[in-house]
Amino acid sequence: MNYYSTGDKKLKQSLREAVLRGLAPDGGLYMPERIKLLPEDQILSFRKKDFKEISGEIAINLFGEDLSEDEILEITDAAISFDTPLIEVEKGVYSLELFHGPTLAFKDVGARFMARMLGHFTKGMDRKINVLVATSGDTGSAVANGFREVDGVRVFILYPSGGVSQLQEKQLTTLGGNITALEISGTFDDCQRMVKSAFQDKNLNDSLILTSANSINLARFLPQSFYYFNAWARLPHSVAGSQAKNEFYVSVPSGNFGNLTAGLIAGRMGLPVKHYIVATNVNDVVPGYMKTGVFTPRPSIPTIANAMDVGNPSNFDRILDLYGHSHEAICDAMSAYAYTDNELRETMGDVYTRTGYLLDPHGAAGYRALNQHSPKDVGTPGVFFETAHPGKFSQTVEGVINSSVEIPENLLEASSKEKVSIPLSTGFSDFKEFLLQTGE
């Protein structure tokens, strides 16, 4: 199957090309030419299968024309190394916990899958692929972790010196092996500029195979559809009923909207989502579009839910494309809500006091939007995504609940290891020289 560019549908590429390139040559985003509907009895059978098995079947539906079933299952078996359990927070309201992966955020699923798919495509090549990532914190660690020990792939991760939290720095700089951390004496924007320049440098691209691993890569966003099916499959029988048509709400804390887009794709594959609920912080470009029909990107504003501090959501073009650019069709499918830091704190405190369930600031947005949208529809279960472990945002969370939060072992482990980074200036020529010397 081919993948077309959202910029120009006539511009098509194979799965392999699309994954290796990331972005289409015209700057558009790749979309699958067809999204195949799953038979109802297959969807129903997910009730008896675990997350890994479900993931394998969805991946075969998505990629089965290009890779053999064995190849796909090899990728999902290695990538889906943890569960995404569904927890009932209160009657009819469920949290899908996406934070049980190695870096305790949902990006682990997409990053691990993409790494293994890249590894597959580079098998038999005599050169390695060099993945360049600029990070302001969290994304980098999910990507770096996902690519760890994947044959044929080297990762160079650029982060601003002094610009990430101590814990985040440890997560980036203690992986070793095929992961190299470059500590740049500048800002995140400098890191991003250096990576962009590398992709445009002819000389560098003649000597090395370079690729990016950011969230616009289709191998990162499409696998996120797996856990939407798991959410539905894990709803208790008494709540979900016995038919594959029985609907549920799903509420997604959103920044770049890759996660939500994967959910829309899950719907096209037959998942019975009654309505999509989008939750953002005050970076409310998409809620604004829902109200006015006009999409107006603007600089992002820092919030306590900082993984959603995005002023120009990169996957929005994919959403427009899925709905033929119809504002009406988009409003039929989804509703969007935006919350201030105070509202997020209020929700975290309220839910903790009433139910004992501890939300992180992103999950709090998802919970609140779900309840704001569907309070009267008690017959339809609602699932919100808990996209990060509350321990990752312990300062904020502890400030709200007035007691300490358990920091998960994964995080503690990294913080006890020795930091290894290579300091570099913000000059492109230094970076280029370094890549030419060390890239393979």
Ligand SMILES: *Cc1c(COP(=O)(O)O)cnc(C)c1O
């Ligand atoms: C990245 C991230 C988000 C936003 O996801 P998008 O796919 O960019 O919309 C939400 N919550 C957490 C914790 C994240 O890391």
